[in-house]
Amino acid sequence: MFLSDMPEVTMRKTAAIPLQNLLQPLQLAGGGTVSRIMPGPMEGIMHPLFCKAVSELGLIDFWITPFLRISTDVPRDSRLRHFIRPFVETGLPVIVQLMGINPELIAAAAVRFRELGIVGINLNFACPSKQVISGGAGGALLRKPELMRQIVEQTARACPDFSLSVKLRTGYEDSAEMESIFEQAVSGIKLDFIAMHFRTVKEMYRKTDQGIERIVRAVKLAGNVPLIANGDIFSAEDAITMSGATGCAGIMIARGLLKDPFLSRRIRQACGDPDSQAITGDGRIIFFNKLLDIARRDPAKYWSRPQFMELANYMWGSRHPYFEIFKQLSDKEFQAYSVAE
Numbered sequence: 252m253f254l255s256d257m258p259e260v261t262m263r264k265t266a267a268i269p270l271q272n273l274l275q276p277l278q279l280a281g282g283g284t285v286s287r288i289m290p291g292p293m294e295g296i297m298h299p300l301f302c303k304a305v306s307e308l309g310l311i312d313f314w315i316t317p318f319l320r321i322s323t324d325v326p327r328d329s330r331l332r333h334f335i336r337p338f339v340e341t342g343l344p345v346i347v348q349l350m351g352i353n354p355e356l357i358a359a360a361a362v363r364f365r366e367l368g369i370v371g372i373n374l375n376f377a378c379p380s381k382q383v384i385s386g387g388a389g390g391a392l393l394r395k396p397e398l399m400r401q402i403v404e405q406t407a408r409a410c411p412d413f414s415l416s417v418k419l420r421t422g423y424e425d426s427a428e429m430e431s432i433f434e435q436a437v438s439g440i441k442l443d444f445i446a447m448h449f450r451t452v453k454e455m456y457r458k459t460d461q462g463i464e465r466i467v468r469a470v471k472l473a474g475n476v477p478l479i480a481n482g483d484i485f486s487a488e489d490a491i492t493m494s495g496a497t498g499c500a501g502i503m504i505a506r507g508l509l510k511d512p513f514l515s516r517r518i519r520q521a522c523g524d525p526d527s528q529a530i531t532g533d534g535r536i537i538f539f540n541k542l543l544d545i546a547r548r549d550p551a552k553y554w555s556r557p558q559f560m561e562l563a564n565y566m567w568g569s570r571h572p573y574f575e576i577f578k579q580l581s582d583k584e585f586q587a588y589s590v591a592e
């Protein structure tokens with residue numbers, strides 16, 4: 252699905268509260284910390300070109316990878332290494348997201364990844380894609396909280412003193428399911444954080460005006476586990492509204508990072524971070540030109556016209572004049588191109 256197809260939600264505005272807490276690092280089990288302004292995993296978007304541009308511009312502090320589906324077996328080490336390479340190559344800490352329905356296999360994959368030097372595992376119980384749901388994985392597991400608990404517990408047992416977190420939606424059909432999901436699936440389990448996308452699986456990306464109210468409930472249900480609020484944070488003001496209104500321990504931004512690649516830095520600035528550099532110019536243009544620059548330096552590794560077009564579509568939408576220009580350029584012209592402000 253393209254960003255332009257996804258309706259945006261206008262959040263209820265509340266009084267802005269200064270949010271020093273978003274600047275405080277979040278402690279991970281086994282040592283190390285990560286930022287409370289987290290990048291949302293994005294399958295299909297977080298390819299080597301994207302990862303390199305993000306890290307060269309210093310746009311985020313760590314990665315949560317898109318999901319790796321563990322179905323019938325634990326993939327060979329070469330496959331696991333290949334999966335994490337674009338993230339590891341950036342030098343930033345990496346949390347690997349796993350998805351599946353078999354607790355033993357997921358736990359075994361987590362052990363293998365741990366040995367490859369990542370800092371943590373995140374378990375996906377949120378993905379609403381038809382293909383994933385039809386296999387009973389991702390968001391479908393919200394209907395099987397006992398199986399979710401087995402997956403979480405077995406992974407925790409297999410990787411003691413290691414960072415473990417989950418990504419959830421507020422329910423499968425209805426957010427009223429949230430209370431029983433917490434109770435049955437995660438209560439009493441030591442997690443480093445729970446990332447909560449405020450929509451239900453059935454809502455996919457549809458508009459809801461209940462985002463803040465649902466996150467308030469999730470924060471209460473999470474108790475001592477830091478609750479990371481996710482959904483429709485497209486500006487520093489959205490981040491401040493979400494954080495101030497819900498008391499969440501952090502925020503996660505996905506599509507917002509595509510619409511404004513400097514969003515994380517903008518949020519830090521809004522929170523009064525003295526170390527955050529000022530941003531001058533249009534962040535999307537800076538980012539897109541960085542992508543082009545990387546592809547020019549090493550076309551064999553990074554040039555992919557479909558990836559450029561997809562990112563342009565997410566950033567500007569298919570009706571934007573830039574998009575039209577890109578469509579008409581030959582590969583050679585595109586590679587030599589740079590977007591002017």
Ligand SMILES: Cc1cc2nc3c(=O)[nH]c(=O)nc-3n(C[C@H](O)[C@H](O)[C@H](O)COP(=O)(O)O)c2cc1C
Pocket residue numbers: 291292293294295296316317318348375377378418448481482483484503504505506507
């Ligand atoms: C293209 C795309 C790919 C995504 N892939 C994943 C994924 O692999 N794992 C995951 O947990 N969430 C994935 N998500 C969901 C986002 O991480 C996030 O939860 C969701 O987009 C809501 O946050 P946002 O409003 O900040 O975009 C994906 C979202 C998009 C748009």
